[in-house]
Amino acid sequence: MAQNKSFNGRDMGIDLGTANTLVYVRGRGIVLNEPSVVAVNTADGSVLSVGSAAKETMGRTPTNIVAVRPLRDGVIADFEIAERMLRYFIKKVMGSRRLARPRVVVCVPSGITGVERRAVMEAATQAGARQVHLVEEPIAAAIGAGLPVSEPTGCMVVDIGGGTTEVAVVSLGGIVTARSVRTAGDSMDVAITSYVKKQYALAIGERTAEEIKVSIGSASPAGSLSVPRVSEAVRRPERNVEVFIPGQSEDPEDTQALLPPDRCTIRGRDQATGLPKVLELTADEVRHALSEPVDSIVAAVRSTLDETPPELAGDIMDRGIVLTGGGALLRGLDVRLGRELNIPVLVADDPLDCVAIGTGRCVEDFASLRTAMDARPRRPDTVRV
Numbered sequence: 001m002a003q004n005k006s007f008n009g010r011d012m013g014i015d016l017g018t019a020n021t022l023v024y025v026r027g028r029g030i031v032l033n034e035p036s037v038v039a040v041n042t043a044d045g046s047v048l049s050v051g052s053a054a055k056e057t058m059g060r061t062p063t064n065i066v067a068v069r070p071l072r073d074g075v076i077a078d079f080e081i082a083e084r085m086l087r088y089f090i091k092k093v094m095g096s097r098r099l100a101r102p103r104v105v106v107c108v109p110s111g112i113t114g115v116e117r118r119a120v121m122e123a124a125t126q127a128g129a130r131q132v133h134l135v136e137e138p139i140a141a142a143i144g145a146g147l148p149v150s151e152p153t154g155c156m157v158v159d160i161g162g163g164t165t166e167v168a169v170v171s172l173g174g175i176v177t178a179r180s181v182r183t184a185g186d187s188m189d190v191a192i193t194s195y196v197k198k199q200y201a202l203a204i205g206e207r208t209a210e211e212i213k214v215s216i217g218s219a220s221p222a223g224s225l226s227v228p229r230v231s232e233a234v235r236r237p238e239r240n241v242e243v244f245i246p247g248q249s250e251d252p253e254d255t256q257a258l259l260p261p262d263r264c265t266i267r268g269r270d271q272a273t274g275l276p277k278v279l280e281l282t283a284d285e286v287r288h289a290l291s292e293p294v295d296s297i298v299a300a301v302r303s304t305l306d307e308t309p310p311e312l313a314g315d316i317m318d319r320g321i322v323l324t325g326g327g328a329l330l331r332g333l334d335v336r337l338g339r340e341l342n343i344p345v346l347v348a349d350d351p352l353d354c355v356a357i358g359t360g361r362c363v364e365d366f367a368s369l370r371t372a373m374d375a376r377p378r379r380p381d382t383v384r385v
């Protein structure tokens with residue numbers, strides 16, 4: 001591993017995500033993983049809570065408190081709140097050791113403009129960073145997934161986060177071709193909310209929609225799902241959603257216990273009566289609700305492959321496409337992509353942590369990964385459409 005004397009023990013890599021922010025500290029690994037949410041008092045603008053505590057309040061705040069997600073579609077939508085959130089996380093990680101300001105590598109979507117890059121750099125600087133470097137999300141994801149990004153061979157990574165899906169072909173430490181679409185985990189939650197509203201006139205919150213997706217969401221029919229992991233079951237939140245798992249067993253060795261749940265009970269507000277209501281939703285219905293965002297992700301991967309130079313396309317055929325990001329955990333997405341594109345598709349180990357691990361590697365191994373950082377923006381400074 002190349003040594004980098006200019007980086008030291010307080011330096012950090014930040015995966016500033018739409019859904020979650022992860023902080024990796026040099027020599028220590030991932031030390032913080034919290035939702036990118038800030039609860040603000042609208043009366044005086046003061047910050048009441050940040051991260052997990054703020055996410056708990058989403059959909060449950062009185063009128064004078066708002067739970068804000070300062071990033072949308074992978075970029076800063078509310079600069080001031082983003083800066084305060086970053087400042088809070090950096091302080092939390094540094095604890096009482098405030099002797100010097102850290103150098104920071106921040107991960108950003110590949111499609112962001114120069115203006116958006118400057119906004120991220122400015123927010124990190126205002127939050128306490130002494131020097132800021134940027135690494136593009138697909139590169140960080142590929143590094144974190146253990147792909148040989150610096151070699152002259154093509155690797156395709158599809159990072160499905162909360163706000164954006166980043167599809168990229170990486171070779172020799174750079175992006176050869178990439179696409180960043182604003183269809184990812186959040187769009188799936190919106191699709192579920194709309195379905196439940198249209199089909200059952202039931203209003204549900206953002207968190208409930210996410211819980212439904214994680215609990216029984218899928219991209220392929222039940223018979224063709226890849227086997228869900230035990231870690232996935234552990235991460236499954238259960239609040240307004242109660243799941244039914246066929247043949248459920250307490251025994252972790254029992255393969256039946258790994259079967260995906262086929263329905264769940266959800267709670268919301270009946271739009272006709274205005275009263276709370278409980279109803280049952282099946283996995284087939286949720287798969288149907290998710291078809292539009294899933295189709296868009298498949299289309300983005302297909303069109304990126306279309307633009308890939310033939311030599312690199314051959315490498316991808318051999319190596320397979322690697323899925324990272326929380327959206328990679330959607331059951332059957334690997335199967336669906338593999339079937340439609342006729343290419344092997346693999347889900348990275350720890351898909352939710354890949355980008356943070358890759359960003360952290362940039363801090364640990366700065367000299368040899370230098371070429372992977374601070375690339376010029378691919379998009380002009382126009383308004384994103």
Ligand SMILES: Nc1ncnc2c1ncn2[C@@H]1O[C@H](COP(=O)(O)OP(=O)(O)OP(=O)(O)O)[C@@H](O)[C@H]1O
Pocket residue numbers: 015016017018019020021073074160161162163164165184185186210213214217232324325326327328329330331351352355
């Ligand atoms: N088991 C699961 N099944 C489906 N989706 C999941 C699962 N676990 C997490 N997710 C989704 O993954 C998304 C968060 O992923 P991730 O933390 O990689 O995004 P992010 O880095 O914050 O976002 P972005 O990259 O867009 O800035 C959320 O939409 C979340 O609901």
